[in-house]
Amino acid sequence: MVKESVQAGRRSFKSLASTIDIVGPIERSSRLDRPIRGLAKAVRRRIGPGRLRDLLHGVPTGKPLHPPLVTFVVGCWAATSVIDLTGTGSRAARTVLTAGLGAALPAVASGITDWSVIHREQQRVGFVHAITNLTAFGLYAGSLALRIGGRERAARLLSYAGLGAAGLGGFLGGHLSYRQAVGANHADSVAHLVPLGWYDLCSLNDLPNGRPVARRLGYIDLFVLRVDGEVTVLADHCPHLAGPLHQGRLVAEGGAACVTCPWHGSTFRLSDGAVVHGPATAPVPAFDTRIRRDGVIQVRPAQR
Template identity: 65%
Template sequence: MEKTTRPRRTGLLPRIVPSPNLLEGLERTTTLDRPIAALAKAVRRRLGPSRLRDVLHGVPLGHPLHPALAMVSAGCWIATAVLDLTRADPRASRTLVAAGLGTALPTATAGLADWSALHREQQRVGFVHAIMNLTATGCYGGSLLMRLRGRERAGRALAFAGLGAVSAGAYLGGHMAYRQAAGANHAESVSHLVPLGWHDLCALKDLPNGRPVRRRLGYIELFVLRLGDGVSVLADGCSHLAGPLHQGRVTIENGEPCIVCPWHNSVFRIGDGSVVHGPATSRQPAFRTRLRHDGVVQVRPAD
């Protein structure tokens, strides 16, 4: 019987970079679920449906705010490491450490807002991500204190420890963004998936008035809402985390009908799919509609 051997992992890189299996194990572990659930609930209750919550999610920007702020803090601290390695002007290093600390609080606040509206598997990784970043912030706070007291060597040592922690946090953040799709648009434009022209969807008489339903156009799931003789159509999967919009509730915001996602309460304007309230930041793909003479509703992607 032929003996098979598993390929050996050689080199330094596999020992430095965590295995994806390790992070998948972190996604499945339930050890921290109790504090995670309590913290997420407290954050959601504290923010509530408010303008502040929308700003923290990045609704006015059209994409999450937390990654943009995190780049500022991390950039300041990476630049600090370069200056420390070259023994450059200590005042410049102190300035960069302080600038990174100054942006750490708004960065963490925006991150908490996003984290509180994620799935539990994403929250588990995000919780450790937050711990690593808090550790880094503590190290850089101590580094600044040591530098101000003239203890430059101790300040540099704490800064390099902080850089290690923030790098680990960034790795976990990348796993959340690219492997778990946290913060990604889950309702990308579907216009390239639909052939040109108008397409029959269903008969108007088959649609309940005032209650959203799901219909299919080829293999695309659509949210369909009839209001009298008018029909509005959006992509059904919420752009935040792909929640089924047809299971949501219809509400009125600023005099216009909107749909509230049943998963995390993102609110979209039914007429054009634009975001009214987060945590979603990307609009829902919308469709134009028309009623054929025989009562069949036709759709095509909106311009």
């Protein structure tokens, strides 16, 4: 009897979960791939590598820029509706609505820059997320125009509709962040997988000179570069979306040796894994190295 009810409970939970999976079909559908491809390419061309792009990704602060900007925008818009509902001041409502519209511009710029360098399934959800948020922007802009024209009642209705669209956009944004891990640090687990201490990695003679290779340390994939008698070791997974860094290009940036991720071009300093260029905003975990007398390379998580 108990077993049957547990099974029935499981069945109804499963059917509820599949009923509310409205994002899965978007993620899997290739219908919008052509405009997505074209738009992503145009964005990458328009906002080319450099300071502006790094700024829009959030490289200077080490955190993605889009989430805090969006939080401010949605906060302003939600406040507009609260003020409207309580009738505490049309001037205050107009002020926070305008602040939200103003902050939406950099929020869109940072969001679309992040979006242009993610996987296709993520771009599909991101595309619909952008449409819903642009709809919200249009509704709030219309609401502001009506408020300026003195049509308060219609303006409030438009704001409520805008809040609904922004809510849907937020739901999709949540899926992007928490299910599809856009903006998350994909190399963070490394620090938890390697307890402190020195570990044997491989023999110096087993490594090619001047060409990065992948090696494993327990569960961890490592980027290993030998240049004559010097060995550099970083985590191999790019913090942006886990691209294989050992397949990247070795470059020099500001006099420092770096590696550029083969997937979306994040660039990391070899000496400490610091981000030189995005889209990654988190550094790649670095390892200290030493070479034993018998030529065995030992590594440990960097003590910095």
